[in-house]
Each structure stands twice: as structure tokens, then as C-alpha cells.
Amino acid sequence: MDIGWFVVLSAFIFCIGAAGVMTRRSPLVILLCLELMLNAGNLALIAFSRMVGNHEGQVFALIVMVVAACEVVIGLGIIVAMYRRRLAIDVDDMAELRG
Amino acid sequence: MFFEQLLFFVAGAGAIGGALGVVLLRNPFYSVLALVAHLISLAILFLLLTAAFLAAAQVVVYAGAVMVLYVFVVAYVGGTDDELLPRPAGVAALVGPLFAAALLIELTIAVVGSGLSALDSRGAEVGAGFGSPGAIGDALLNKYLLAFEAASFLLLIAAVGAVVLARKRRGLQEPADAISVADVVRHQPPAAGTQKEAIG
Numbered sequence: 219m220d221i222g223w224f225v226v227l228s229a230f231i232f233c234i235g236a237a238g239v240m241t242r243r244s245p246l247v248i249l250l251c252l253e254l255m256l257n258a259g260n261l262a263l264i265a266f267s268r269m270v271g272n273h274e275g276q277v278f279a280l281i282v283m284v285v286a287a288c289e290v291v292i293g294l295g296i297i298v299a300m301y302r303r304r305l306a307i308d309v310d311d312m313a314e315l316r317g
Numbered sequence: 318m319f320f321e322q323l324l325f326f327v328a329g330a331g332a333i334g335g336a337l338g339v340v341l342l343r344n345p346f347y348s349v350l351a352l353v354a355h356l357i358s359l360a361i362l363f364l365l366l367t368a369a370f371l372a373a374a375q376v377v378v379y380a381g382a383v384m385v386l387y388v389f390v391v392a393y394v395g396g397t398d399d400e401l402l403p404r405p406a407g408v409a410a411l412v413g414p415l416f417a418a419a420l421l422i423e424l425t426i427a428v429v430g431s432g433l434s435a436l437d438s439r440g441a442e443v444g445a446g447f448g449s450p451g452a453i454g455d456a457l458l459n460k461y462l463l464a465f466e467a468a469s470f471l472l473l474i475a476a477v478g479a480v481v482l483a484r485k486r487r488g489l490q491e492p493a494d495a496i497s498v499a500d501v502v503r504h505q506p507p508a509a510g511t512q513k514e515a516i517g
Contacts, residue, residue, distance in 0.1 A: 219321060219322060219325045219365065219439070220436065220437050220438060220439060221435065221436050221437075221438065221439070221440055222428065222436040222437055223325065223329075224362065224366065225428050225436065226425070226428055227329050227332065227333070227362070229421065229424035229425065229428060230333055230336075230421070231332060231333065231336050231355075232420070232424070233417045233418075233420050233421040233424065234333070234336040234337060234339075234340055234417070235336065235339075235340075236416065236417045236420055237340060237413060237414055237416075237417030238339060238340035240412065240413025240414075240416055240417065241340070241413040241414065242340070244345060246345045246348075246387075246390065246391060246394070247339070247340075247345055247348050249387075250339050250345075250348050250349065250352050250387070251339060251340060253352060253383075254336050254339060254340075254352070254355070257355070257356065257359055260359075260371075261359060261362060261363075264363055264366050264368045264371060265366055267366075267368070268366040268367060268368070268440040268441075268443075269433075269435045269436070269438075269440045269441065270435075270440075270441060271440065271441025271442065271443050271447075273447075273448070273452055273453060273456040274456070276368050276370075276371055276448060276453055276456075277453065277456050277457055277460075277461050277464070279368075279371055280371065280374065280453065280457070281464055281468055283371075283374065283375075283378060283379065284468040284471065284472060285468075285471065286379075286383075287378070287382075287383055287472070287475070288471050288472060288474075288475035290383055290386065290387070291386070291475045291476070291478070291479045292475055292478055292479060292482070294386060294387070294390045294479075295478065295479040295482035295483045296482060297390060297394060298390060298393065298394070298482070298483045299482050299483060301393070301394045307394060
């Protein structure tokens with residue numbers, strides 16, 4: 219397959235993720251949509267790594283995976299803390315992060 | 318060649334379908350499952366791009382560990398159905414989809430108008446070990462050691478941060494019946510042989 223196909227697919231996935239971040243209200247689903255966008259970036263990085271023929275894009279993608287895992291852990295920790303304090307799990311109601 | 322194209326279109330359809338499922342399904346639990354399907358499809362695409370190690374890491378780390386974390390939190394918080402459409406009906410409801418459509422048009426223009434001639438090729442000629450764990454480890458530990466160490470430090474910070482965020486609020490305070498040094502000294506019986514009595 220040509221590299222361009224992979225890049226176009228990655229653009230589609232990125233836009234679907236962006237639409238989800240803009241339209242959904244539950245922070246859980248917004249985190250999932252952020253994962254979609256990060257994975258679209260990963261796909262583009264690996265496609266370009268294959269195009270150039272060296273490993274640097276793949277190392278980048280691996281680091282992006284690490285950052286995504288950290289982001290998930292912190293985001294889910296915040297959601298659990300919100301739930302413990304009986305706050306609504308809704309980004310429209312969450313205007314500030316002060317405890 | 319034909320098999321490769323077939324695999325690309327099957328995995329690509331799976332990836333797009335999974336992504337749409339994440340955005341459109343109303344129950345967050347189903348969204349998580351759709352994301353698992355999406356991630357596995359992406360792993361197949363990584364294999365087509367000869368990134369074997371990353372495909373394995375995608376399945377084991379992402380579709381395995383991270384998604385289990387999601388499932389636990391969804392089960393804990395309770396998968397509350399939220400309405401798909403945002404509350405401000407009218408013009409404000411259209412902003413998100415319009416933004417995404419504009420982004421897609423812009424990205425399509427960027428890809429179509431790109432001057433990269435290699436986009437229309439199958440990529441550079443690579444050897445058999447391209448994307449293997451050995452090759453990735455060699456690049457990571459020889460050339461990108463600083464990024465590797467920074468990533469490990471970031472993971473440590475995230476782990477500590479998650480523990481601090483998710484603990485019970487009164488968890489780390491001192492219990493009320495804790496004894497202090499002053500209490501022990503005050504209730505000393507006479508002639509106990511302390512240093513204070515010896516000095517006088």
C-alpha cells in the first residue's frame with residue numbers, strides 16, 4: 219500500500235476524535251476521544267517512519283504512547299476524585315479544578 | 318500484494334468504525350469497547366507498516382492495560398448515559414461538527430497538495446529487521462537515551478500523582494489518639510532515673 223493511504227486514514231481518525239472532544243460532555247468519553255487523536259498521530263508517525271526508512275518515527279510513537287498512558291492515569295484520577303466529592307461528571311459543570 | 322490491500326481496507330474500516338463508535342455510542346462502556354476494537358485494527362495497520370514491536374506494544378499496553386483501567390473506572394463511576402447532542406441547541410450545537418469538518422478539509426488539502434513524492438510510493442527499501450524489538454531498543458538506548466529516561470520519570474510522576482488524586486481526603490491526616498513525646502514526658506513518675514533528675 220502507498221504511504222499516502224495511511225496518512226489519509228490518520229487524518230480521518232484525527233478529525234473523528236476532534237469532533238468527539240468538541241461534542242461529548244462526559245469527561246470519560248472526552249479522554250477516549252483524546253486517545254483517538256493521539257493514535258491518529260501515532261499512525262502518521264509510523265507511516266512517515268516507513269516512508270523515510272529509519273526508526274526515529276517509531277521511537278517517537280513509543281514515547282507518545284507513554285505520554286498517553288500518563289495522561290489517562292491522571293485524567294481518570296481526577297474523574298475518580300470528582301466522583302468521590304459527589305460532583306456531576308459533566309465538563310459543562312466543571313469550570314474550575316480547585317478542591 | 319492483493320492480500321496486503323485487503324488487509325489494509327479491512328483494518329482501516331475497523332479503525333474508522335471503532336472511532337465512530339467511540340464518538341457516537343451513548344453508553345461510555347460501549348465506547349471503551351469500541352476503542353479496543355479501534356486499537357486492535359490500528360495494530361494490524363502498524364504490522365502492515367513493518368512496525369512489529371509497536372504493534373505488539375499497542376495490543377499489550379493499550380488494548381490490554383490502559384483499557385482495563387478505563388473499564389474499571391467506568392464500572393466505578395457508573396456508565397451514565399449522556400445525551401449525544403450538547404445542551405445549547407441551535408448554532409452552538411453545530412460548532413463542534415463544523416470545526417471537525419473544517420479540520421478534515423484542511424488536512425485533506427495538506428495531504429493532497431503535499432510535495433512529498435514518496436507519499437505515492439511504498440516507502441524506502443528496508444531490511445528484514447526493520448521495526449523489530451532489537452532495532453527499536455538499539456535506537457532507544459543509544460540515540461534517544463534522554464527521551465527514554467524522561468519517559469520513565471514521567472511515568473513515575475504520573476503514578477504518584479494518581480495515588481495522591483484518588484486517595485480519600487482524610488486518609489493521610491494524623492489520627493486523634495496519637496501519642497506525642499510531650500505526653501510521655503509529662504506523665505513521668507518520680508524517681509524514674511531520668512537524666513533530668515540526675516542533673517537536678
